[in-house]
Amino acid sequence: MEQKQGDTYRYGMVIDLDKCTGCGTCMIACAAENNVSVRPDQTDKERTITWMKLYKITNGKEFPNTEVSYFPRPCMHCEEDGRGHHQPSCVSVCVATATKLDHNTGIVSQIYTRCIGCRYCQAACPYGARYFNWWDTYFPKGKGLERYLSPEISPRMRGVVEKCTFCHHRLMRAKTQAYAEVRTDLEEHEYTTACAEACPVQAITFGDLNNPEHKVSQMIKSPYAFRLLERLNTKPKVYYISTKDWVRKLADNYLPGEFKPVTRATG
Amino acid sequence: MKNQASSSQKTSKVGLISLFNRFISFEKGSTFLPPFSFGVWIFFLAGLIPSLIVGWIIYPMVLYSKQPQPMNFNHALHLNPEIVDGIEGDTETERCLSCHAFREDGTFAGIPKLDKCMECHDDPESPLGETPEEQEFLTKYVAEEREIPWLSYYRQPDCVYFSHIAHVKMGDQDCETCHGDHGKTEKLPAYKVNRMTGYSIDIWGRNIAGYKTNTWDRMKMDDCAECHTENDLEENNACFTCHK
Numbered sequence: 358m359e360q361k362q363g364d365t366y367r368y369g370m371v372i373d374l375d376k377c378t379g380c381g382t383c384m385i386a387c388a389a390e391n392n393v394s395v396r397p398d399q400t401d402k403e404r405t406i407t408w409m410k411l412y413k414i415t416n417g418k419e420f421p422n423t424e425v426s427y428f429p430r431p432c433m434h435c436e437e438d439g440r441g442h443h444q445p446s447c448v449s450v451c452v453a454t455a456t457k458l459d460h461n462t463g464i465v466s467q468i469y470t471r472c473i474g475c476r477y478c479q480a481a482c483p484y485g486a487r488y489f490n491w492w493d494t495y496f497p498k499g500k501g502l503e504r505y506l507s508p509e510i511s512p513r514m515r516g517v518v519e520k521c522t523f524c525h526h527r528l529m530r531a532k533t534q535a536y537a538e539v540r541t542d543l544e545e546h547e548y549t550t551a552c553a554e555a556c557p558v559q560a561i562t563f564g565d566l567n568n569p570e571h572k573v574s575q576m577i578k579s580p581y582a583f584r585l586l587e588r589l590n591t592k593p594k595v596y597y598i599s600t601k602d603w604v605r606k607l608a609d610n611y612l613p614g615e616f617k618p619v620t621r622a623t624g
Numbered sequence: 625m626k627n628q629a630s631s632s633q634k635t636s637k638v639g640l641i642s643l644f645n646r647f648i649s650f651e652k653g654s655t656f657l658p659p660f661s662f663g664v665w666i667f668f669l670a671g672l673i674p675s676l677i678v679g680w681i682i683y684p685m686v687l688y689s690k691q692p693q694p695m696n697f698n699h700a701l702h703l704n705p706e707i708v709d710g711i712e713g714d715t716e717t718e719r720c721l722s723c724h725a726f727r728e729d730g731t732f733a734g735i736p737k738l739d740k741c742m743e744c745h746d747d748p749e750s751p752l753g754e755t756p757e758e759q760e761f762l763t764k765y766v767a768e769e770r771e772i773p774w775l776s777y778y779r780q781p782d783c784v785y786f787s788h789i790a791h792v793k794m795g796d797q798d799c800e801t802c803h804g805d806h807g808k809t810e811k812l813p814a815y816k817v818n819r820m821t822g823y824s825i826d827i828w829g830r831n832i833a834g835y836k837t838n839t840w841d842r843m844k845m846d847d848c849a850e851c852h853t854e855n856d857l858e859e860n861n862a863c864f865t866c867h868k
Contacts (some may be wrong), residue, residue, distance in 0.1 A: 402792060457862065457863050457864075459862040459863070459864055461859050461862065462862075464864060465863035466862070466863040466867070467785070468863050468867045469783060469866075470781075470783045471863075509783045509785075509868060511783040511867075511868055512782070520862070524868055525864050525868070526785070529785055529787065530671075532787070532790070533729065533730035533731060533787055533789055533790070534730050535727050535730075536730050536732030536787070536789045536793055537726060537728065537729060537789060537793075539793070540729075541794070543820070596776055599654075616718050
């Protein structure tokens with residue numbers, strides 16, 4: 358891969374919570390795309406695997422003042438661990454070097470064959486974005502699910518941790534296509550995640566945060582843009598946009614009177 | 625109490641040393657010899673040599689099962705411009721690519737399908753059918769329109785992503801760098817598969833001790849990383865470049 362000096366990518370995601378209807382298509386698209394295993398009993402939510410998880414949040418007020426918002430949560434692909442080190446907290450605790458932050462793409466990798474299943478990363482992740490495989494990958498026979506398995510994703514074995522990879526195989530696919538056309542730079546539309554592609558209301562936008570021409574780098578300048586638990590200083594690359602003050606307030610732990618609502622009427 | 629404890633420690637130490645001295649005292653003219661006599665060496669070697677033979681020769685032979693290819697393919701003959709004129713290209717790599725082609729989306733097609741063979745061999749005057757093997761090709765596969773079940777020597781494990789186009793087109797690597805002189809052989813070698821892991825011997829390495837003299841002897845992660853590092857492409861050693 359030829360790259361100009363300093364010309365590194367920083368892939369990130371912007372999720373517009375005002376647009377999100379909570380339909381859950383992103384969860385399904387993600388699971389189908391990434392060969393995420395299912396369980397015979399999918400109601401056991403402590404053991405099921407959801408790289409992209411949809412949370413329902415409310416402002417906690419009585420009817421008729423109740424407001425509901427839906428909150429999709431992929432892996433945040435943090436850049437720092439909150440103490441100034443240039444690696445996410447899951448990477449700094451990994452004893453097997455199974456997870457790494459690639460500084461050329463900004464994607465946090467997870468290598469299943471290297472993972473020893475100690476689950477330190479799961480404990481270290483402030484967002485709960487990592488999942489442990491309690492069983493081998495399972496697809497019920499005769500229900501047609503095995504036909505959806507993608508050869509671009511290796512299935513996980515029992516005893517390893519997995520998480521959202523920003524559909525990294527799609528980046529490789531786009532790069533391969535670019536090489537066939539003898540170029541090294543990627544267009545904005547060439548690499549996008551399955552959740553962003555599937556979202557029926559286009560609440561999820563994906564792109565390169567380093568590239569000022571990409572839509573994501575313009576969207577994060579909005580005064581309504583925020584990140585989950587931003588004050589931990591983990592510098593996640595997943596941004597949210599919500600015009601509702603209570604949603605932004607819920608995204609971090611504020612002391613009474615500490616949260617400052619947006620007063621400017623822009624964005 | 626303290627003194628007693630330390631003195632008892634001392635005596636035990638002295639006891640040990642004297643015991644040790646008794647064992648090495650045979651040098652000082654004593655007739656006592658520890659059990660290192662000639663007969664013992666015979667038994668030692670009688671155990672050691674067979675175990676070395678088992679470990680270094682028999683075990684590697686047992687470890688790999690040999691499977692013959694469904695039929696022979698003569699790479700040297702097809703790449704000889706005096707015999708076959710359909711395969712064009714200025715460089716050796718380009719001649720390889722005329723059958724082992726890239727698809728339009730940049731992915732590598734690998735072993736050619738029957739359609740590729742039929743591009744040249746559907747001509748009734750094509751020089752086929754002289755040997756029994758070529759007869760078999762016509763009757764068993766072409767007539768029945770059945771794909772030849774080739775065994776792939778270079779199938780990487782499921783967790784590995786490898787982009788041929790990144791290496792051949794962007795990196796200007798020759799096929800020979802990783803595949804050796806496979807394109808010059810007249811006979812396909814037997815496919816050797818590791819009975820335990822299911823991987824081909826070309827991935828795991830031909831030498832059981834891990835020695836490697838040519839770049840194509842082995843295709844493991846360290847071999848990829850070694851070449852990346854040598855060519856100042858350390859950023860390609862990021863995990864997600866080759867893993868999926």
